[in-house]
Amino acid sequence: MSRVEPYGILLVVSLWALVGFGLWALRQRSPLHMPTIALVVTGLVGSFYPLASTQIEPSSWRNLDLLSPSVVLATQLQYVAFAAGLLGALLLAANLRWNERRDASASSGSSTRDLITGGLLVLVGLALYAAYARQVGFAALTDREDYALKYLLGRGLGPLQLGMPIMIVGCLWIEASALPRATKNLFLPVALAICVWSVAFISVRTNAVVLVVGYLSILARRKGFELRSIRPWMVASAFLLYAGLESFALLRGVYRGDLPEALSRLEAQGELVFAAAVGGSELSHPFITAGEVLREREAGELAGQSIVDGVAACLPRGLSPDRPLYLSEQFVRSNYAELAARGGGAAFSLVAEAWLDFGSVSGPLLFGLAMGMLLAWCERRREDVPDGVLARLLPYFVFYVAMQHRNEFGTLFKQVFMIALVVLPLALVGETVATALRSGRIAPRREAT
Numbered sequence: 001m002s003r004v005e006p007y008g009i010l011l012v013v014s015l016w017a018l019v020g021f022g023l024w025a026l027r028q029r030s031p032l033h034m035p036t037i038a039l040v041v042t043g044l045v046g047s048f049y050p051l052a053s054t055q056i057e058p059s060s061w062r063n064l065d066l067l068s069p070s071v072v073l074a075t076q077l078q079y080v081a082f083a084a085g086l087l088g089a090l091l092l093a094a095n096l097r098w099n100e101r102r103d104a105s106a107s108s109g110s111s112t113r114d115l116i117t118g119g120l121l122v123l124v125g126l127a128l129y130a131a132y133a134r135q136v137g138f139a140a141l142t143d144r145e146d147y148a149l150k151y152l153l154g155r156g157l158g159p160l161q162l163g164m165p166i167m168i169v170g171c172l173w174i175e176a177s178a179l180p181r182a183t184k185n186l187f188l189p190v191a192l193a194i195c196v197w198s199v200a201f202i203s204v205r206t207n208a209v210v211l212v213v214g215y216l217s218i219l220a221r222r223k224g225f226e227l228r229s230i231r232p233w234m235v236a237s238a239f240l241l242y243a244g245l246e247s248f249a250l251l252r253g254v255y256r257g258d259l260p261e262a263l264s265r266l267e268a269q270g271e272l273v274f275a276a277a278v279g280g281s282e283l284s285h286p287f288i289t290a291g292e293v294l295r296e297r298e299a300g301e302l303a304g305q306s307i308v309d310g311v312a313a314c315l316p317r318g319l320s321p322d323r324p325l326y327l328s329e330q331f332v333r334s335n336y337a338e339l340a341a342r343g344g345g346a347a348f349s350l351v352a353e354a355w356l357d358f359g360s361v362s363g364p365l366l367f368g369l370a371m372g373m374l375l376a377w378c379e380r381r382r383e384d385v386p387d388g389v390l391a392r393l394l395p396y397f398v399f400y401v402a403m404q405h406r407n408e409f410g411t412l413f414k415q416v417f418m419i420a421l422v423v424l425p426l427a428l429v430g431e432t433v434a435t436a437l438r439s440g441r442i443a444p445r446r447e448a449t
Contacts, residue, residue, distance in 0.1 A: 019043035046079025060279025085368020093376035114177035117430030121170030129163030300359035310410025
């Protein structure tokens with residue numbers, strides 16, 4: 001275990017002071033308001049590993065031996081800078097009057113469009129995912145011993161893999177609409193089936209979490225639930241939910257087709273379970289990655305090139321065989337070559353990318369400012385046009401705001417770009433058909449009497 005450094009404690013206090021002030025400023029917003037989530041997650045990621053590793057010796061497949069106390073402190077400083085950027089964006093948004101509350105109710109006039117669009121999204125997504133599952137194979141998808149295999153076999157099938165996210169968008173699109181509750185309930189079995197398939201069969205918790213968080217964000221917004229209304233039991237419930245997700249990850253690592261045996265293995269590991277929870281937590285991975293990058297690279301060496309490459313990397317390999325690699329791809333090949341050869345990945349760190357692009361402190365500060373302004377603008381736009389396409393899409397992206405620190409600009413941009421590439425044409429079809437129905441150009445056939 002590392003010793004608690006006074007400077008490290010000061011950085012943790014500074015980080016949470018920035019986060020706390022931002023939350024106070026957003027106290028009348030939903031707990032799942034995107035700038036709110038960005039602040040909280042930055043505080044958690046920037047402080048979890050430094051604090052937890054002083055109490056429990058972490059265990060992980062990551063290169064933890066590279067994280068000397070000085071590297072940990074330098075990494076903490078970058079997260080403080082990122083949080084300062086987010087807070088600066090909130091203050092600027094307040095000056096622009098973006099934070100004023102407005103009526104966010106959806107109009108029933110968009111119901112027909114929403115029903116058509118949501119239905120098309122689910123059907124198109126199901127067709128794409130069925131083709132993907134057929135290509136990869138049921139055995140590989142449900143393999144609990146080699147999780148990298150499905151990703152290796154899925155290379156080059158990106159458009160088909162998009163089927164699952166598109167189905168999720170469709171379910172959330174319907175839920176966010178002004179359709180009758182009875183109509184919305186018709187899509188709940190689809191959402192439930194996605195959760196069961198993802199967790200029980202292919203061991204991918206992300207799909208289920210995207211759905212749950214998306215539904216909760218819609219509900220909180222609809223009920224007008226505010227951050228200042230949070231009670232201690234709600235915080236405890238959120239903690240238990242997170243602990244459950246982390247437990248699922250640990251269980252998945254030892255599961256070999258027999259649940260009692262897997263539980264026995266976890267019990268036998270004793271303190272190693274807590275060590276693995278610290279070293280392998282979703283809150284630790286971005287921080288560990290950032291620490292590795294800070295130790296091995298030069299601040300500002302990319303000079304913004306990762307942003308240009310991140311857009312170019314969205315091109316399919318078939319169209320652009322020499323397209324740039326994502327930073328996450330470069331990182332895993334350089335630091336975890338064996339994992340990369342098996343098709344696995346180690347994600348990346350948005351703070352590390354900011355540090356590489358624009359230098360120590362200034363890079364994370366600029367990235368935090370840009371991210372905060374973007375999220376504040378999206379929320380402003382959702383309230384100005386509650387029936388718009390952006391308003392329908394945002395519940396899906398709430399999860400990705402929460403997971404922003406495990407990503408980089410390129411992967412976040414690709415997620416938005418690919419979803420929009422499918423959703424916008426289908427939304428246009430839905431709007432066109434709905435307009436035709438309202439104008440009477442498309443009318444139900446009547447039998448002659």
